[in-house]
Structure formats: structure tokens, C-alpha cells
Amino acid sequence: xxxxxxxxxxxxxxxxVFLAAILFIRPSRAVxxxxxxxxxxxxxxxxxxxxxxxxxxxxxxxxxxxxxxxRFPWNIDPQAFYHLVTHFPVTYYISTGLVYGSIVYLLIWxxxxxxxxxxxxxxxxxxxxxxxxxxxxxxxTHTAYLHWDSVSGIVLTxxxxxxxxxxxxxxxxxxAPSHQIVEAQRQEEEEREAARIQALKAASSQQ
Numbered sequence: 526x527x528x529x530x531x532x533x534x535x536x537x538x539x540x541x542v543f544l545a546a547i548l549f550i551r552p553s554r555a556v557x558x559x560x561x562x563x564x565x566x567x568x569x570x571x572x573x574x575x576x577x578x579x580x581x582x583x584x585x586x587x588x589x590x591x592x593x594x595x596r597f598p599w600n601i602d603p604q605a606f607y608h609l610v611t612h613f614p615v616t617y618y619i620s621t622g623l624v625y626g627s628i629v630y631l632l633i634w635x636x637x638x639x640x641x642x643x644x645x646x647x648x649x650x651x652x653x654x655x656x657x658x659x660x661x662x663x664x665x666t667h668t669a670y671l672h673w674d675s676v677s678g679i680v681l682t683x684x685x686x687x688x689x690x691x692x693x694x695x696x697x698x699x700x701a702p703s704h705q706i707v708e709a710q711r712q713e714e715e716e717r718e719a720a721r722i723q724a725l726k727a728a729s730s731q732q
């Protein structure tokens with residue numbers, strides 16, 4: 526897939542899913558910002574590992590080369606753009622940070638307490654393992670955007686995902702108030718608003 530197609534199709538879908546997750550989870554502003562920062566940390570660590578992989582010839586990304594007639598904004602040379610994205614696909618990092626970072630952190634936050642805590646633990650320990658297995662399988666079968674230039678890429682992959690995922694999660698946990706605190710604050714605000722409306726109705730009926 527060409528990277529512009531990836532941006533239009535995949536990234537657009539990821540953004541829609543992200544917005545739907547926000548509507549379902551209903552995080553506070555502080556929790557939402559914390560999840561985005563955690564996802565950003567995950568993505569930046571992914572970039573760092575890709576820089577290491579590029580300089581050590583461990584792996585690169587495989588996207589379809591742009592057509593010679595294709596035009597890019599600001600007169601960017603298509604071939605230079607292609608050479609850049611095969612090592613540092615920016616839109617891929619955005620989707621990774623949102624899906625495996627922000628959305629997952631919000632789901633863990635939402636379900637970490639209560640009868641569905643098992644689901645939060647499954648995400649907490651399963652997502653890094655899933656990402657490792659996905660990259661290993663995709664690279665081995667040539668069905669992924671990631672292509673290994675050396676079998677040593679598996680070592681870097683095994684290090685990448687636990688470090689990136691848990692670094693982002695630790696920042697998220699440090700910044701985000703717990704779900705119980707957010708719900709208590711939300712209930713208090715709703716009760717205060719209900720009392721205000723009731724007082725307005727009472728004052729209106731007395732006039």
C-alpha cells in the first residue's frame with residue numbers, strides 16, 4: 526500500500542475508532558490528555574527504535590513507491606518522500622500511538638477496577654506480546670509493512686514493544702486520575718447541577 530493511501534484509509538478509520546472510544550469510555554479532559562501523552566511516548570520510542578534499526582540495517586518499512594506523475598504538497602520530491610517513509614512512516618506512528626497507546630490506556634483505565642478487571646489485565650500484558658508476535662509473523666511471511674534486513678531484528682522487536690508500551694503507560698498512570706475519582710467528581714457535578722435547576726424551578730414557582 527502506498528503511504529498516502531494508508532493515510533487516507535487506515536488513519537482515517539483509526540481516528541473514527543478513537544472518537545468512538547472516547548464517546549464510549551467518557552474520560553475526563555485530564556485522562557484524555559494523559560492517554561494522548563502516553564501514546565505520544567509510545568510512538569516516539571517506536572521512532573527511536575526505527576532510527577536504530579535504520580542505522581544498523583535491522584529493518585525498514587515497505588510501502589508501494591509513488592507513481593512518477595504523482596504530485597506532493599510543497600513540491601516534495603516523490604522519490605525522496607518514498608525513501609523517507611520506508612524508514613520513518615509518520616502516519617504509521619500516529620495510528621500506532623492512538624491504537625496501541627491512547628485507546629488501550631483508556632480501556633485499561635476504564636476497566637481496571639470491578640468485575641471486568643480481567644479485561645484490563647489482558648490488555649496490559651497482552652498488547653506488547655501481540656505487537657511482538659504481529660511483527661515477527663508479518664516480517665517472516667512478508668505480509669506486513671515491516672521488512673527485516675537482519676534476523677537480529679527480532680531482538681530489537683522484542684525490546685521495542687514492552688519498553689514503548691509500558692513507558693507510555695507509566696506516564697499515563699502518573700498523570701491520569703483514577704476512574705473512581707473521575708466518576709465521583711462527575712456525580713458531584715451532576716448533583717450540583719440538579720440542585721441548581723431545582724432551585725431555579727422553586728424560585729420560578731414562587732413568582
